[in-house]
Amino acid sequence: MNKWLHMQSNLLILMGLLVAFFAHGMGLQVQASWLFVSLGAIVLLGVPHGSLDVLFALRAYELNSLKTWVVFLMAYLLVAMGIILLWLLLPVWFFIGFLIFSALHFSDDLNTPNHMLIKLSYGAAVICLPSIVHGEALVGLYALFVDASVAHRIVTVSQWLNYPILFLMGILLFNRQINIREKLDAYAVLAIMTLLPPILAFAVYFCLMHSARHLIRSHAFFGKLNARLFIMALVLPTLAVIIMACAVWFFTTTRTFESDLIRMVFIGLAALTFPHAWVLKQSKFTAQFRK
Numbered sequence: 001m002n003k004w005l006h007m008q009s010n011l012l013i014l015m016g017l018l019v020a021f022f023a024h025g026m027g028l029q030v031q032a033s034w035l036f037v038s039l040g041a042i043v044l045l046g047v048p049h050g051s052l053d054v055l056f057a058l059r060a061y062e063l064n065s066l067k068t069w070v071v072f073l074m075a076y077l078l079v080a081m082g083i084i085l086l087w088l089l090l091p092v093w094f095f096i097g098f099l100i101f102s103a104l105h106f107s108d109d110l111n112t113p114n115h116m117l118i119k120l121s122y123g124a125a126v127i128c129l130p131s132i133v134h135g136e137a138l139v140g141l142y143a144l145f146v147d148a149s150v151a152h153r154i155v156t157v158s159q160w161l162n163y164p165i166l167f168l169m170g171i172l173l174f175n176r177q178i179n180i181r182e183k184l185d186a187y188a189v190l191a192i193m194t195l196l197p198p199i200l201a202f203a204v205y206f207c208l209m210h211s212a213r214h215l216i217r218s219h220a221f222f223g224k225l226n227a228r229l230f231i232m233a234l235v236l237p238t239l240a241v242i243i244m245a246c247a248v249w250f251f252t253t254t255r256t257f258e259s260d261l262i263r264m265v266f267i268g269l270a271a272l273t274f275p276h277a278w279v280l281k282q283s284k285f286t287a288q289f290r291k
Contacts, residue, residue, distance in 0.1 A: 004216045009185050012208050016188025019195050019204075035258060038203035039265050046203075049211040050272055051235070052218050053279045059222075060282040079278075080271040087145075087267060095146050096154065098270050103127045105277055109209055110186060112178050121168035122186055128158040128165055129193040130201055135159060138198050144259055145266070185209070199262070221285055 053076070063069050087094045107123030130138050135155050142151035169190060172183055189209055193201050219230065 008212045008216060009181055013184045013188045015204060015208055016191040020191045038199050039261060041203045041207050042265060045207040046211045049214040050276045053276055056279045056283040056285060076275045079275040083271040083274055092146050092150050099127050106210060109213055110182055112182060118168060118172050121165050125165050125190055126193055128161045129190060130198040131155045131158040132162055132194050134197055141198050144263055
């Protein structure tokens, strides 16, 4: 696993360096082409890490018959649909809760089990740091999900939270118990989330850090797993998600193309994140990599 983690880490650090040197001050805006590339990357390279939930469920539950598989899949989909319903009924509170939950979920990227405050600061940084340079763009993004005035207040709170977040992430530099690679990984993510426009930043982070690291850890977690089974678990659920998304898009009557595409991708991620996190917890995966 270390070999693949080092490769993923090297790629992430390289991207962080490129962003630090070239992105800031270039007036980089997310044109339509960048937007589609970013959202496409999130779906094609990010979503597959959640597709492995079928393997985690196989380990967590006794899914040894068609009936048990149907029950599990129905429960998974019902939770996802319940999340979407909650979002529609209580958009403000659910959106805020989703941001907080995402920060907690992303905090597990770092392998610093004895430094929970730093892990939590890192997870919060993924959510809050885009507000430093791209506050207006972040308000516009959030306004696709909640009222513009609420979006502005959320971004304002994020901007204030950046002070303790950056202070704690600065302490990371002087912590001798944490190895240099973990520090470089964290600072690469900080550079990406701060300097790139929000959607592009999230796409780079989600694909090169969160999803990639999860896939590598998952492969190690399952040990000597049949390669064909692993690939099928990656591909088939991802295809199912894409087909369902296309069906939802087809039956949508009023469309503002870019806005609706962004909403569909991120609400879909939110709907899948909660059952995804639960299955990881039940399979003992989360506990193993927090040690």
